Amino acid sequence: MPFSFSHRKATQALNFFAAKAGGKISKMKALKLVYFADRYHLRKYGRPVVGDEYVAMNYGPVASGTKDLAEMSDFLGEEEARYAKKFIEPSESGRMYSSLSGVDEKVFSESDREALVFAWTRFGRVEKFALSKLTHRYPDWKRHEAALRSNVVSRVPMNYRDFLEDPEGNVEPCHALAAKERKAIASGIDEIAVFERLWR
Numbered sequence: 001m002p003f004s005f006s007h008r009k010a011t012q013a014l015n016f017f018a019a020k021a022g023g024k025i026s027k028m029k030a031l032k033l034v035y036f037a038d039r040y041h042l043r044k045y046g047r048p049v050v051g052d053e054y055v056a057m058n059y060g061p062v063a064s065g066t067k068d069l070a071e072m073s074d075f076l077g078e079e080e081a082r083y084a085k086k087f088i089e090p091s092e093s094g095r096m097y098s099s100l101s102g103v104d105e106k107v108f109s110e111s112d113r114e115a116l117v118f119a120w121t122r123f124g125r126v127e128k129f130a131l132s133k134l135t136h137r138y139p140d141w142k143r144h145e146a147a148l149r150s151n152v153v154s155r156v157p158m159n160y161r162d163f164l165e166d167p168e169g170n171v172e173p174c175h176a177l178a179a180k181e182r183k184a185i186a187s188g189i190d191e192i193a194v195f196e197r198l199w200r
Helices: 007-020 027-045 064-071 078-085 110-123 128-135 145-149 160-164 179-199
Strands: 024-026 054-057 060-063 088-090 096-099
Touching: 007 024, 007 027, 007 064, 007 078, 007 088, 007 096, 007 110, 024 027, 027 060, 027 064, 027 096, 027 110, 027 128, 027 160, 054 145, 060 064, 060 128, 064 078, 064 088, 078 088, 160 179
Parallel strands: none
Antiparallel strands: 024 096, 054 060, 088 096
């Protein structure tokens, strides 16, 4: 994975969307909004907001570490769980989660917040299943559709480079890209990936 995951940013992104929704939000909807914020930020600024590892699942792209936070999963490290429990709390069913305290804006850069506001403004009023269906129109998920439909796998790793491809038809690209910009960002992602491999 080329980017470093920030559990603080992921927690606060989840908290941000719950607060915008009135204090409680569907986990599935919030994860789609995180995806749109990451897609926008990567395309405009060359990196995602939370730096998570994305997988394609039946209901669309999922930031896996962020999902663990929203669920308070057993996969969380001690520090991640301790931090997240101050801000968000999953419902008993696990389908929703609530905001417990105000968003800690200090974890975000100005552009991070811009991306979160973009995602909420553009997609925040869309119902969760409609939002899931919409993500199926993006090429970064669509390239894994056949594998998921085969029922052989339930999740497939996604590649951040694919976030740079445009969806077909009248679908919000999450920041328009010129060919030169696309090439420069793709090159940057590749350089970070090489650096990560060398230092592992």
